[in-house]
Amino acid sequence: MRKSADLKPNDISKPVDQLIQVDSLKTLPGPYSKDGMEPDFTEPKEAWKSKYCTSLDGFVGIDTLVRPSSPEEEDEFVRKFISGLEKVFADSNNNFLQPVQLTMDYCAKCNTCSEACHVFEATNHNELYRPIYRSEVLRKIYKKHFTTSGKLLGSVVGADIDVNWESIARLGELAYRCNLCRRCAQTCPLGLDNALMAREIRKIFSQEMGIAPTPLHTKGSMLQLQTGSSTGINKAALLDMLEFIEEDIEEKTGRKIKIPMDKKGADILLTHNAGEFMAWPENPAAFAILFEEAGLDWTLSSSMIGYDNVNYGLWYDDSQAKKVALQQFQAAKELGVRRIIIGECGHAHKAAAVSADRMTSGDNKVPVESFLPLLWELVETKRLKFDPEKNNFPVTLHDPCNFVRQMGIVQPQRNILKAICPQFREMTPHGVNNYCCGGGSGFAIMQSQNFAEFRNKVSARKKFEQIISAFGDEFENPDIIKYVCAPCSNCKGTIRDMFEFYEATAKFNVHYGGLVELMVNALVSQKEPFLTFEEDEF
Amino acid sequence: MVLSIYVILSVLCFIGFSSYKAWKYATMPMHSRLDLYPVPKEAGRAEYGGSYYEETEWWAKPRKVSHLGEIKDMLMEMLFIKKLFQNQRKLWWPSYSFHLGIYFLFAWTILLVISVAWPATFIVYLTSFVGIVGFILAFVGNVVLLMHRVFEQDLKKYTTPQEYFNLILILAVLVTGIYAWSGSMISGQAGQTVGQLISLQALEVGPALTIHLVLLGFMFFYIPLSKMNHYIGKYFTFHKVLWDNDPNLPGSKVEQDLQEAAANPPKTKWSAPHMNEGRDLNA
Incomplete structure (x- = not known):
């Protein structure tokens, strides 16, 4: 095993059991600066080592990346990767060709991006997680196989890397050590995008080699295309859940609400991350309460994929992303709605509004909006009336990368929180300079082997540090309820696991949830607290 | 000579x-959109990194684009290498x-x-x-x-x-x-x-x-x-x-370019089994 400081890009093909270890972590602030406040890493099991690729850093992100059983399989694996890499620079990748080529051509290797990366920072600058490390490995392979200068001059131009099963498999794993938050791209003096390169590696693995983490592909986008939702919820199950939610709304708030379903010609089709129906039903309930109280003309859809706005293809596979996005548009077209409003799911925002924007045109599309400007409009125009005193506890805001840094939706959520939460305070930094929750790009749902430890201790570390710091001295006081507003399902899932892992809720009374729950809690018309901060609220 | x-x-x-x-x-x-904010041409919003997505029914409203803002940011980068100044002094x-x-x-x-x-x-x-x-x-x-x-x-x-x-x-x-x-x-x-x-x-x-x-x-x-x-x-x-x-709005230049691109679908195909399922999405 090499010391991380000595690690060089062409070490990726070194025949060692494990390339590096995460041997250093940034010290957390507050009570977590003391020893024993967080569980240690567990060593990868021997069985994993013989089956998966643990030879990168000991973690297994891709549970479908299994070791070959013959030299022929090994050769085929390498051949397919090289074939896929060639396709990244061909017409098969037209929709990303220009940005990929630019990043491949121009990196000055100035390392300006490094300090922007929360994974690099969390590991006290572990070389493996430097944003340009994986890009440089890919660049070397590309130069060696596909450029004249690389073929003629070899190491002189950096085409000096051995390509074998181990190096390609490690590169595949390494593509899943980046949250694709694109904070690094914000700082690049040349405007290059190392997160995009990580995604292109994931794309080669999926689109050419048929390898992707099970939660993203088989139990993610494939399941969504087969059943209508990545959660496996079908139409009948959805209708049952909504009935349950309606009953709970009545029980808890006294409101009799019939959640509109498949209402033709409605103004708004509201789409949720279907994970909300299962894990946080209070979230779709809160949307229903707000929309009904505001008198909006809205509906949900029960048609195939119309009730689940997730689009995991965004993280690893263009074709899966397109298949899902087109069906979501189709659901809206069938209902004849004027617009789609995306609920509290960050990547669904980006997938439907930005990534799908150029997937189809004209009559095949329906305008896509975020829920945030709509809710702010309801607050600003006083169509909804609030009593901020009901939310008189410390609240901070997590900015989901997908709709803040990557869509420019910054102010509406702040305006709302300032209006309804007297003790709102920002994290540092925030807005478009925010840090990822650590669960971005699929990490939130990837639980294979020991991968959750990487998320909880490494990729989510910076966010946990921000949360602790945002509450200052109040963090350690268990008598004070503290609330992290995370208006995104994947971010919430990450923060939920983070709080469990660090026992933050149990020890320090710090909670998480969405924005709409806070809004309902502060409604003048709401008699009893909507947020009770108990285990099973809904 | x-x-x-x-x-x-x-x-x-x-x-x-x-x-x-x-x-x-x-x-x-x-290519697919890869916007990253702040985008300096977002009039009135570039300073904090906002965009037209902060408005309801943005698709029905005239866009507020500041070419001056874009030129200013471009000049700051060309004349002063602003990003490097901010991020790696x-x-x-x-x-x-x-x-x-x-x-x-x-x-x-x-x-x-x-x-x-x-x-x-x-x-x-x-x-x-x-x-x-x-x-x-x-x-x-x-x-x-x-x-x-x-x-x-x-x-x-x-x-x-x-x-x-x-x-x-x-x-x-x-x-x-x-x-x-x-x-x-x-x-x-x-x-x-x-x-x-x-x-x-x-x-x-x-x-x-x-x-x-x-x-x-x-x-x-x-x-x-x-x-x-x-x-x-x-x-x-x-x-x-x-x-x-x-944005790709009806009648926009983006829509026109996309329609032209759709007339020339890619010939190279990806090989994973799921790539050939359902409708041809290589196009």
Whole structure:
């Protein structure tokens, strides 16, 4: 095993059991600066080592990346990767060709991006997680196989890397050590995008080699295309859940609400991350309460994929992303709605509004909006009336990368929180300079082997540090309820696991949830607290 | 005369190769959106990184685009290398010195041509001043950048021999330039050499200036063929990728371009089994 400081890009093909270890972590602030406040890493099991690729850093992100059983399989694996890499620079990748080529051509290797990366920072600058490390490995392979200068001059131009099963498999794993938050791209003096390169590696693995983490592909986008939702919820199950939610709304708030379903010609089709129906039903309930109280003309859809706005293809596979996005548009077209409003799911925002924007045109599309400007409009125009005193506890805001840094939706959520939460305070930094929750790009749902430890201790570390710091001295006081507003399902899932892992809720009374729950809690018309901060609220 | 033709040819190649590279990027297919905020053309919102998505029914409202904001940000990047200044001050000092030196040397070249046609005393002095400052700034910046690459492990391990060559080539041009031009810059005779050069006369130059011009010519040939042509790429990375948030609305230029692209679907197909399931989405 090499010391991380000595690690060089062409070490990726070194025949060692494990390339590096995460041997250093940034010290957390507050009570977590003391020893024993967080569980240690567990060593990868021997069985994993013989089956998966643990030879990168000991973690297994891709549970479908299994070791070959013959030299022929090994050769085929390498051949397919090289074939896929060639396709990244061909017409098969037209929709990303220009940005990929630019990043491949121009990196000055100035390392300006490094300090922007929360994974690099969390590991006290572990070389493996430097944003340009994986890009440089890919660049070397590309130069060696596909450029004249690389073929003629070899190491002189950096085409000096051995390509074998181990190096390609490690590169595949390494593509899943980046949250694709694109904070690094914000700082690049040349405007290059190392997160995009990580995604292109994931794309080669999926689109050419048929390898992707099970939660993203088989139990993610494939399941969504087969059943209508990545959660496996079908139409009948959805209708049952909504009935349950309606009953709970009545029980808890006294409101009799019939959640509109498949209402033709409605103004708004509201789409949720279907994970909300299962894990946080209070979230779709809160949307229903707000929309009904505001008198909006809205509906949900029960048609195939119309009730689940997730689009995991965004993280690893263009074709899966397109298949899902087109069906979501189709659901809206069938209902004849004027617009789609995306609920509290960050990547669904980006997938439907930005990534799908150029997937189809004209009559095949329906305008896509975020829920945030709509809710702010309801607050600003006083169509909804609030009593901020009901939310008189410390609240901070997590900015989901997908709709803040990557869509420019910054102010509406702040305006709302300032209006309804007297003790709102920002994290540092925030807005478009925010840090990822650590669960971005699929990490939130990837639980294979020991991968959750990487998320909880490494990729989510910076966010946990921000949360602790945002509450200052109040963090350690268990008598004070503290609330992290995370208006995104994947971010919430990450923060939920983070709080469990660090026992933050149990020890320090710090909670998480969405924005709409806070809004309902502060409604003048709401008699009893909507947020009770108990285990099973809904 | 051969040397004059060589230098002029190298400059023409510089322009030609650079234009070709720009054309190659400009004619690449329209890509998926990869906006990254702040986007400086977002009028009234660029300062905090906002966009039109902060409005309800944004798709039915006229867009507020600030070309001035975009130009301002572009100029800040071109003139001051703003991103590096904000995010890595340590490298900004030498990088800025180097690039500013090149800008000065570019201005010096233009002033030399002007001084041939209009050899007023103040023009000659100004030309000399600009040239001297340019050489000093570019030389110092280049040497410090090279030292960073040689002695800092974090940079060294990613630097290829070709990348050292790039810096050393420019350093060689600068060092030979300082040596060869130093006398004539002060005396103002550099203008005469430029006059001979642009009128394709035989250059009355010594061995030092000959070596300098040969290296200079080679540099002009080489830069557009290397990644040092980032003066081209940078336009596309910012304007055509990170800042391109033009929505695909009915009747828009984006929609028109997409329809044209749809008429020429890609021929190369991906191979994973799921890629061939359902409708053909390679298109």
